[in-house]
Amino acid sequence: MHSLLNINSSTAINYLPIAIQLIFVIGFIGTMLALSAITGPKRKTKDKLETFASGIEHHGDARSPMAVKYFLIAILFVLFDVEVIFFYPYAVNFRTFAADPTMAWKTFMAVLMFVGFFVIGFVYVIKKGALKWED
Amino acid sequence: MNLIQIIFWFLSSFAVISAIMVLVSKSPVHSVLWLIAVFFAISGHYILLNAQFLAIVNLIVYAGAIMVLFLFVIMMMNLNKDTDPQKNIWIKLAGAVSGGCLLMVLVSLVKQATEINGKEAMLGKGDIGLIGTLGKVLFTDFVVPFEISSVLFLSAMVGAVVIGKKDSKLENN
Amino acid sequence: MTLLSFDWPLLLEKFVLIAIIVFTTLGIALYTTFGERKVAAILQDRPGPNRAGPFGILQPLADGVKMFTKEEIIPTHANKWLFILGPGLAMVAALMTCAVIPWGGTVHIFNRDVVLQVTDINIGILYIFAVVSMGIYGIMIGGWASNNKFSLISSLRAASQAISYELAMGLSLIALIFVTGNLSLGEMVKQQQTHWWNIVYQPLGFLIFFICAMAECNRTPFDLPEAENELNFGYHQEYSSMKLGFYLFAEYINMIMSSAVMASLYFGGYDIPFVDDNLLYNSSGIWHTLAPFCQVGTLLLKIVFFIFVFMWIRWTIPRFRYDQLMNLGWKTLIPLALINMVITGSLIILKINHWHF
Numbered sequence: 025m026h027s028l029l030n031i032n033s034s035t036a037i038n039y040l041p042i043a044i045q046l047i048f049v050i051g052f053i054g055t056m057l058a059l060s061a062i063t064g065p066k067r068k069t070k071d072k073l074e075t076f077a078s079g080i081e082h083h084g085d086a087r088s089p090m091a092v093k094y095f096l097i098a099i100l101f102v103l104f105d106v107e108v109i110f111f112y113p114y115a116v117n118f119r120t121f122a123a124d125p126t127m128a129w130k131t132f133m134a135v136l137m138f139v140g141f142f143v144i145g146f147v148y149v150i151k152k153g154a155l156k157w158e159d
Numbered sequence: 160m161n162l163i164q165i166i167f168w169f170l171s172s173f174a175v176i177s178a179i180m181v182l183v184s185k186s187p188v189h190s191v192l193w194l195i196a197v198f199f200a201i202s203g204h205y206i207l208l209n210a211q212f213l214a215i216v217n218l219i220v221y222a223g224a225i226m227v228l229f230l231f232v233i234m235m236m237n238l239n240k241d242t243d244p245q246k247n248i249w250i251k252l253a254g255a256v257s258g259g260c261l262l263m264v265l266v267s268l269v270k271q272a273t274e275i276n277g278k279e280a281m282l283g284k285g286d287i288g289l290i291g292t293l294g295k296v297l298f299t300d301f302v303v304p305f306e307i308s309s310v311l312f313l314s315a316m317v318g319a320v321v322i323g324k325k326d327s328k329l330e331n332n
Numbered sequence: 333m334t335l336l337s338f339d340w341p342l343l344l345e346k347f348v349l350i351a352i353i354v355f356t357t358l359g360i361a362l363y364t365t366f367g368e369r370k371v372a373a374i375l376q377d378r379p380g381p382n383r384a385g386p387f388g389i390l391q392p393l394a395d396g397v398k399m400f401t402k403e404e405i406i407p408t409h410a411n412k413w414l415f416i417l418g419p420g421l422a423m424v425a426a427l428m429t430c431a432v433i434p435w436g437g438t439v440h441i442f443n444r445d446v447v448l449q450v451t452d453i454n455i456g457i458l459y460i461f462a463v464v465s466m467g468i469y470g471i472m473i474g475g476w477a478s479n480n481k482f483s484l485i486s487s488l489r490a491a492s493q494a495i496s497y498e499l500a501m502g503l504s505l506i507a508l509i510f511v512t513g514n515l516s517l518g519e520m521v522k523q524q525q526t527h528w529w530n531i532v533y534q535p536l537g538f539l540i541f542f543i544c545a546m547a548e549c550n551r552t553p554f555d556l557p558e559a560e561n562e563l564n565f566g567y568h569q570e571y572s573s574m575k576l577g578f579y580l581f582a583e584y585i586n587m588i589m590s591s592a593v594m595a596s597l598y599f600g601g602y603d604i605p606f607v608d609d610n611l612l613y614n615s616s617g618i619w620h621t622l623a624p625f626c627q628v629g630t631l632l633l634k635i636v637f638f639i640f641v642f643m644w645i646r647w648t649i650p651r652f653r654y655d656q657l658m659n660l661g662w663k664t665l666i667p668l669a670l671i672n673m674v675i676t677g678s679l680i681i682l683k684i685n686h687w688h689f
Contacts, residue, residue: 041346042428053423063400075570076480128685222466
């Protein structure tokens with residue numbers, strides 16, 4: 025078990041410091057929030073705790089439906105994000121593939137084909153005006 | 160109990176409790192947050208199995224992207240109306256019974272499966288889950304499924320755009 | 333392997349390192365707020381904060397104490413627990429990024445070789461992406477829980493903007509990984525110590541990454557979520573006291589971290605320019621002891637430089653319109669990043685295969 029952390033960057037034990045940091049950070053922030061809640065003055069009035077709407081009375085609340093554009097951006101993001109993630113395993117192996125003359129162009133063409141589908145989808149999305157902000 | 164076992168039990172109980180909270184929470188936003196907690200616990204399990212790439216992709220794609228989409232959808236819903244759609248006790252009962260049946264089938268299936276009986280998971284060993292190994296396999300043995308998945312993405316994009324842009328098109332015509 | 337045979341000194345070492353890094357980051361963030369006000373003042377030809385201490389040097393501490401002791405306000409219509417969770421989450425995400433950043437070489441202390449990096453995982457960059465995508469929740473939850481229409485619109489804007497620029501950011505890095513061949517930040521910096529810095533191979537990639545980093549940090553010209561003439565104040569409109577402080581602080585910490593990531597990816601990280609770091613390590617006497625600290629200092633200087641560029645841009649360029657922002661992200665940066673990736677890939681393959689197919 026001795027100093028496993030420093031030898032190899034591909035073992036699971038490397039994630040232990042991240043867990044420690046997570047606990048540390050959460051503890052620190054929780055303490056800060058609690059402390060500032062204790063130290064501050066508490067003079068609650070009804071008007072103070074109203075929702076702020078530039079001085080006028082607020083109407084209704086903010087639990088109302090939003091524009092569909094945001095939803096469309098989010099769903100396109102999910103799809104493109106997964107495609108981008110697919111490039112990473114290739115990029116890491118790129119050097120070994122490129123050094124092998126039989127594999128270099130074969131794998132690169134596979135990726136280019138993937139990029140091609142990516143671009144087709146991308147062009148379709150733009151042509152359809154899904155990313156056009158002003159209707 | 161060694162360290163890995165402690166972490167395993169902690170992560171497992173965390174996952175199960177969070178999953179229960181997803182179902183029990185009244186507010187859909189709370190449910191989404193608990194679901195993110197479940198994904199974190201599952202990523203922890205992946206790391207224990209040394210499937211690092213899977214763990215981080217699980218966080219990026221599921222906890223980072225798909226849950227943002229869920230939150231957007233919930234924010235788009237009108238939560239002023241009755242948020243609890245089903246008040247009928249019989250429907251709840253039917254749901255509980257059918258869910259219980261599914262659970263029973265799954266549990267018996269796992270118990271009977273010969274492939275996993277008496278075998279232990281490889282803890283912190285093996286490098287199949289590392290990004291380098293995964294890339295090699297993906298681009299030598301699984302090139303065709305890889306390309307087909309891009310067609311799948313294309314169709315998903317078309318579907319999303321067709322559904323999402325329908326309203327404005329009608330307005331223009 | 334029992335619990336007791338675990339390498340406890342190592343755990344303690346990591347804990348101390350984490351504490352030092354987190355508190356140093358907080359300290360730098362504190363003084364970045366001061367720097368921002370001073371830079372703004374210089375660019376606008378006015379003195380800036382100069383009352384608290386000499387040259388106003390104690391101003392950030394005064395600000396911090398003031399913010400800390402203000403009244404906590406939780407609006408009656410807000411969702412109480414989510415309202416508290418929002419800023420906490422934003423801050424946690426901001427502080428988690430520094431785990432994979434290499435701050436320097438190895439320090440020999442108490443008969444131990446301490447690596448100045450919390451952990452060097454082999455998918456370091458993807459880890460940063462995961463943490464950044466968690467940061468979006470802090471803003472979204474806070475804005476939604478406030479139950480204020482301005483906050484809600486602001487948080488939706490922030491989230492849409494962040495996810496849009498995350499795509500271009502991810503794509504721009506792939507070309508860089510073609511060059512370096514791995515995702516670990518520690519390895520990348522080590523490579524740059526012996527070769528050229530990556531900026532030489534990837535100037536366009538760096539430009540895309542820089543713009544995306546600016547957008548991810550909600551900095552002007554990308555600070556649409558905080559467009560006060562449209563949205564009053566932004567997603568943190570209903571917040572007060574330390575919860576507001578956390579939101580503002582998270583922005584500065586994100587700025588520091590993205591500067592550190594940019595320095596490590598493209599500008600050699602802790603590599604001292606024009607000096608052979610290994611020579612420094614192998615030399616005897618005072619330089620051998622000072623070498624790691626010189627490296628940390630170099631990285632900090634690079635970070636300060638990037639932060640200054642961030643501020644310089646903020647006080648020079650006006651804010652984008654939202655459709656301009658979306659068009660830049662989707663229709664300019666993503667195609668550019670794709671082209672950059674394909675060209676880089678083909679050039680490297682051609683070069684390795686001696687320029688024939």
